[in-house]
Amino acid sequence: MIGNNGAGKSTLLNTIAGTLPADAGELTLAGHKITRKPIAYRSRWLSRVFQDPKMGTAGELSVAENLTLAAQHTGSMSLKRYRHHGQTAAYQELLRPLNMGLENRLTTQVKYLSGGQRQALSLLMATLSQPELLLLDEHTAALDPQTSQKVMDLTQTIVEQNHLTTMMITHKMSDALKYGNRLVMVQDGQIKLDVRDEEKQNLRQEELLSLFSE
Numbered sequence: 013m014i015g016n017n018g019a020g021k022s023t024l025l026n027t028i029a030g031t032l033p034a035d036a037g038e039l040t041l042a043g044h045k046i047t048r049k050p051i052a053y054r055s056r057w058l059s060r061v062f063q064d065p066k067m068g069t070a071g072e073l074s075v076a077e078n079l080t081l082a083a084q085h086t087g088s089m090s091l092k093r094y095r096h097h098g099q100t101a102a103y104q105e106l107l108r109p110l111n112m113g114l115e116n117r118l119t120t121q122v123k124y125l126s127g128g129q130r131q132a133l134s135l136l137m138a139t140l141s142q143p144e145l146l147l148l149d150e151h152t153a154a155l156d157p158q159t160s161q162k163v164m165d166l167t168q169t170i171v172e173q174n175h176l177t178t179m180m181i182t183h184k185m186s187d188a189l190k191y192g193n194r195l196v197m198v199q200d201g202q203i204k205l206d207v208r209d210e211e212k213q214n215l216r217q218e219e220l221l222s223l224f225s226e
């Protein structure tokens with residue numbers, strides 16, 4: 013999802029996540045009517061990663077403690093299959109594919125990690141529960157270009173491997189064109205453009221930029 017500042021992107025995500033009440037309309041997620049349900053109820057099916065790397069993790073807790081919290085939250089105990097290795101090995105196995113060196117930082121308090129490491133951990137924690145919907149709220153915007161690319165690559169891998177329906181807000185036109193099978197442009201609270209699949213693949217950055225100025 014793309015759109016100018018103030019277009020309504022975050023408002024839509026907040027309405028889906030339940031931090032803002034909907035003025036009108038109905039929200040149905042994976043067959044569940046959630047329009048008037050509290051945030052905690054919705055969080056069984058949806059996860060969110062924020063722009064601020066501090067938002068998705070508990071800074072005072074260690075990497076392992078954060079993972080334990082996320083695993084408990086899932087209810088489905090995604091970590092069960094790792095049990096026979098012992099918890100440390102299980103966590104290392106989960107963290108190694110992130111390629112951020114976090115498998116060697118299990119006892120480090122999360123507040124001492126870099127923004128990129130912390131965002132990668134947030135992403136892992138948000139997807140442990142295999143949510144029906146993953147909301148990414150400009151989740152790479154606070155990172156340097158190289159780390160941002162690394163976290164985007166990681167996002168792509170996690171989303172594809174887990175077949176996660178994902179909604180991402182971005183201000184980077186190149187990312188909007190490169191990732192995902194659908195692109196929605198929001199303007200003044202309305203959907204201005206909604207293209208998918210082949211039509212999206214054929215869309216060029218210049219066309220997209222010209223729509224912004226209309």
Ligand SMILES: Nc1ncnc2c1ncn2[C@@H]1O[C@H](COP(=O)(O)OP(=O)(O)OP(=O)(O)O)[C@@H](O)[C@H]1O
Nearest residue numbers: 015016017018019020021022023024035183198201
């Ligand atoms: N129910 C509503 N009726 C009218 N205006 C609203 C309503 N809800 C939100 N707004 C306003 O619409 C605007 C949408 O802001 P929002 O933060 O969603 O934009 P955004 O597209 O995420 O922008 P940014 O790219 O800057 O994050 C804000 O000014 C907000 O106050």
